[in-house]
Amino acid sequence: MIERVIATNATIQLINKLKEKHGEVMFHQSGGCCDGSSPMCYPKGELRIGANDVLLGEIAGCEFFISKDQYHYWKHTQLIIDVVNGRGGMFSLEGPEGQRFLTRSRVFTDEELKELGF
Incomplete structure (x- = not known):
């Protein structure tokens, strides 16, 4: 099965650290408003998911959502969630880390596109 979103080992380590501090978490690929286009991490259930959001998959056991509009543009790509040094988004849990x-x-x-039905 082709995964639409995957995480690097560094990402999985940071997610596990955040889970220890905050409990279960979830992700939403930001659309470029306040925090640019960063993947945003929230305590699970804190962000209201609506009809305009698509469940892209899971990383480290955490749901990863993206807006339908963004999905339309990125549906031919696999998202690879990574970690870099620096200050995270002001609303995202990794901000102070x-x-x-x-x-x-x-x-x-x-071949992957064919398997995905394109």
């Missing part, structure tokens, strides 16, 4: 989540991507191969 000295690291921030970052979205990288790669275009699916023709």
Whole structure:
């Protein structure tokens, strides 16, 4: 099965640290408003998910959502959630950790797109 969103080992380590502090968490790929286009991490259930959000998959056992509009543009890519040094988004849980989540991507191969139904 082709995963639409995956996480690096560094990301999984940071997620586990955040889970120890905050309990279960969830992600939403930001649309570029206040915190740019960073993946945002929230305590599970804190962000209201609506009809305009798509469950892209899970990373480290945490649901990862993206807006339908963004999904439309990124549906041909796999999102790779990574971690870099620096201040995270002001609304995202990793903000005070000295690291921030970052979205990288790669275009699916023709074979993967076929498996995904494109």
